[in-house]
Amino acid sequence: MTPTTRQECAALDAADPLAPMREQFVLPEGVIYLDGNSLGALPRTAPARVADLVEREWGQGLVRSWNDAGWWDKPRTLGAAIAPLVGAGTDEVVVGDGTSANLFKTVVAALRMSERDVVLGEAGNFPTDLYVTEGAAGLTGATQRRVDPDGPELAAELARGDVAVLLLSHVDYRTGVLRDMAGTTRLAHEHGALVVWDLCHSAGAVPVDLSGSGADFAVGCTYKYLNAGPGAPAFLYAARRHHARADQPLSGWHGHARPFDFAPGYEPAPGVSRFLSGSQPLVADAALEASLEVWSGADLEQVRTKSLALTDLFLSRAAEAGLGSLTPSEHDRRGSQVSLVEPEEGAGYAIVQALIARGVIGDFRAPDVMRFGFTPLYLSYTEVFDAGQALVEVVREGEWRQERFRARSQVT
Amino acid sequence: MTPTTRQECAALDAADPLAPMREQFVLPEGVIYLDGNSLGALPRTAPARVADLVEREWGQGLVRSWNDAGWWDKPRTLGAAIAPLVGAGTDEVVVGDGTSANLFKTVVAALRMSERDVVLGEAGNFPTDLYVTEGAAGLTGATQRRVDPDGPELAAELARGDVAVLLLSHVDYRTGVLRDMAGTTRLAHEHGALVVWDLCHSAGAVPVDLSGSGADFAVGCTYKYLNAGPGAPAFLYAARRHHARADQPLSGWHGHARPFDFAPGYEPAPGVSRFLSGSQPLVADAALEASLEVWSGADLEQVRTKSLALTDLFLSRAAEAGLGSLTPSEHDRRGSQVSLVEPEEGAGYAIVQALIARGVIGDFRAPDVMRFGFTPLYLSYTEVFDAGQALVEVVREGEWRQERFRARSQVT
Incomplete structure (x- = not known):
């Protein structure tokens, strides 16, 4: 009641x-703060964690902290800490870059796994999803179509049989509508499409079961319900079954199989690390670390x-x-x-x-x-x-x- | 002597x-620290500046700080503070994303401005430059060739007349060799090529005159000689004369002409802001801000x-x-x-x-x-x-x- x-x-x-x-x-x-869906509140331990990174790890440890403080592996250790919040395996999530860049990587990777060339998006999605799809389509020659994912047209669009990738927000940023991740993913798969889920408005807010839903790829930000601070690095999920084939275009050196060989040619890392690009902002990562520590007890x-x-x-x-x-x-x-x-x-x-x-x-x-x-x-x-x-x-x-x-x- | x-x-x-x-x-x-070319030392004011952003701007200001603390404009205000260090106009530099993503944006934007399809790089460049070029070439259908930029082959390669973009590091990360930015840019232009300069090992270390050299685009990191902290956000330079035509593929909402219209279609911002993608890690930006304050007195x-x-x-x-x-x-x-x-x-x-x-x-x-x-x-x-x-x-x-x-x- x-x-x-x-x-x-x-x-x-x-x-x-x-x-x-x-x-x-x-x-x-x-203040009564009803905007945690835009920028989450400050975890009490974040200031000390950030200060420790700045003053001890950076100030005293200097370049040695890339090894000694685990900086090199942060994209993976932070990804593993996010994994249980989104129903993923700890080896299926990495943290790095922003939501826009990660959307770009996953949409292009998914397009490359398909013989088809249509990206189906949602008409009212958050603008960056629309714009990044436009950018990815422009580069790859793909076609973008848009649909109301909460109406009957979604099934009809998928039934046309030409959709390579379906990109949907799990929760609509405008209306707060929650989509049926499992049912929609199943429908897309039945019609031969891969699915990229945008979890920006669901991670930390609603139950997310990427593995149980059979999702292919997902991205999300950490600064809303996950409380990691303004503009904090985003995360990216790739289902384990796609790791060996996924070919993302922002192929920076952190995604290389042996980055310290300084080899002339790119060879992607075997796991989800292949979705990384370059060095990540560790000072911002420290706030995320503090926040995920809180989440581990929720x-x-x-x-x-x-x-x-x-x-x-x-x-x-x-x-x-x-x-x-x-x-x-x-x-x-x-x-x-x-x-x-x-x-x-x-x-x-x-x-x-x-x-x-x-x-x-x-x-x-x-x-x-x-x-x-x-x-x-x-x-x-x-x-x-x-x-x-x-x-x-x-x-x-x-x-x-x-x-x-x-x-x-x-x-x- | x-x-x-x-x-x-x-x-x-x-x-x-x-x-x-x-x-x-x-x-x-x-400690005698001779690794500032990999990770610069901590500016004394950085801890307090970062703590102020975390505790006051984020913790107390919350979402209001996007306006009240100038968060929305940080990519531009920080870019304007870097501009004098690299010989650029204050409206020609933005801060955001990493070096790898910015290389991708500038190389693709330059390719799109040319009728040609060859990216000429340097054989011994830092791996991310090589790998990102490989990724960009893979997406656009461009061809990559590599050359020793310190030998006579560079002129010969340019003279073939098919080079769209020349991507060079201003200072070689392995050898410390400094290239002649003005002379090389002139040579490339004479042969109809655009030039992207990687300033990772030169910004803050040697005089850089992007405007005087006629450079087209440049990228650089801020965590080496600029002392902004591990993995701190990178910067991107685009010559003013290219702003209206430059079309970069990571078209996120921060690069839109009117981002708060939430319009369905992408329309790039008129100036260098069109090179932005999504929200940036403000906690990391705060350390950069402290460092640039030191640089303003150098x-x-x-x-x-x-x-x-x-x-x-x-x-x-x-x-x-x-x-x-x-x-x-x-x-x-x-x-x-x-x-x-x-x-x-x-x-x-x-x-x-x-x-x-x-x-x-x-x-x-x-x-x-x-x-x-x-x-x-x-x-x-x-x-x-x-x-x-x-x-x-x-x-x-x-x-x-x-x-x-x-x-x-x-x-x-």
Whole structure:
């Protein structure tokens, strides 16, 4: 039962098995942070871990730390720590580069494994997925088509029999819709297509089972629900069965089979390391390491249960405020995000600004979406109740109509 | 006159205008660090700058810092701070991704600007340059040829009239040979080729004049002579005259003309921003910011003068030790590195290990090169004299023949 009073929320907090995790994060006073789907909060141990890397490993160890501090293997050791969060084998994930570069590598690698030349994407995907596909298609001569992956056209497009690669986001960044990874992957495979999953809005937010779903490739960022810091390095998954054949085009020296031979020709490493390119930013990796340490103590079932309860709660308050929702009411189709709309021109942006002025941080995505992310590791039921109360007041009392909330200046 | 006694070196230190810069770096006790060409030393202000980004900008500012702390513009503001170090306009450089990805972007962009399809590289270039060229050629259908850029074949290869892009390292990572950027660029242009310069071993080490040389594109890392920390983000230069036409394939959303429109189609930003892909690791950028602040107070002429004096000094001690040098004696052909060889099998590796045991850190590059980098901002004449003395002793007394120095275990 979704709670309807603050008192009920306080009781849920008292019984919440994840409540102690909150102590592992730093959050500013007076803020209810509903934007962990854009940039996750700071893990309490991250400053010390980063400082240790900077002052001891770099400052004192200098170049010796490439061996002594395990820097050379970070892409693999961090990948192995992410693996259980996405249902992958520890030898199937590497950390490095950004989401855009990793999308490029996986889409091109998948295209090269197929006789076909169509990349099927989703019409409303996050822009970088669309743009990178455009870039990869431009280079390889592939054709890109786009489809609404939540409608019947997806099956029809796949049935045309010319799709080499299907690229989908597991959770839609605008609406928070969660896709059926196993069912969609099976359908694609039945029609002879490989699948690349973008986990940017699902890793750390919902259960992800890449192995169980038979996924081919996946990429994801670490700075949203995984809390690794602004622009932190991304991860890349390649199913073990594809390692020997996968041929990615950003063939830098870290992906070489014997990088310290300094051989004149490229020979890809045997495993997932072949997806690496060059040296990675170790200072940023240190924050990711701290965050993954927190995640190693999280029960993912508990995370999902609480995520659904928090989003149920906020959806009920949004309905009370009279706002429309793009986020499904069905649990099995919902990520860890609530996306709301208010049809009046400019309302969405202004409502988000008015909430921020009250210390409730969400974000706005053009043209009209108010996005609120729910991170079970550091949000309480009471906070979400209070955020819902703020939403009801801002909307019902027309607070957002004030001129100061309507001026557009932000970039993000 | 190259000094021959420690006393003369102490006198040079006392008169050295760059000596106060040493205080701006942290170096471990008992170490003479001759590997700044691989990983530069820690700037004294970097820990505090990184901690401020982590604890205040991320921890307290959270997602708001994308605007309030200037995160969104870091690729451009950091690029503008690097520009004067490489003779570029402040609107011609961006920071982001790694060297390998940036090589890929510039080589493909240059290929697309040409009717021709040959990428001419250098036979002994750093492996990632060779491997990325191989990857780019594989995708675009271009042909790669390689040449010794320090011999007469370079002119002959260009004269064949089929070269679209010439990719050269400004300073050779193995030998420390400095190439004539202006003359080579002119020659390439006369033969209808564009030039991509790899500045990994020259930025911060030798004068670089991209604009004055007429260079087309350049890339470089920031973690060697620029002291930005292990794996720190790379930079990319594109001459202003090419901005409107340059079409790079890693077309992520940060390179879009209006990224926050979330438009379905890619439209490149008008300036050098079109070379950006996705979000960058801000925690790592903070260390770069601290380092560039130090560089903003450095006189590049003084850096070059001292670099040549230090390498002269070390070369004279190496000759005394009876070692061969791959590094030219002519000043105008020398970077800020000395590369030595000792023909006996396994000697190079063991000599470097024996020096490390004495606190003199250089590195070894297969098959037989001992590399020593000289960073005028934090090395003194006395230190280089002492390092040379250690070299003389290790070699003359056969100290390196001890079994403990001969075992190969390091990765870097």
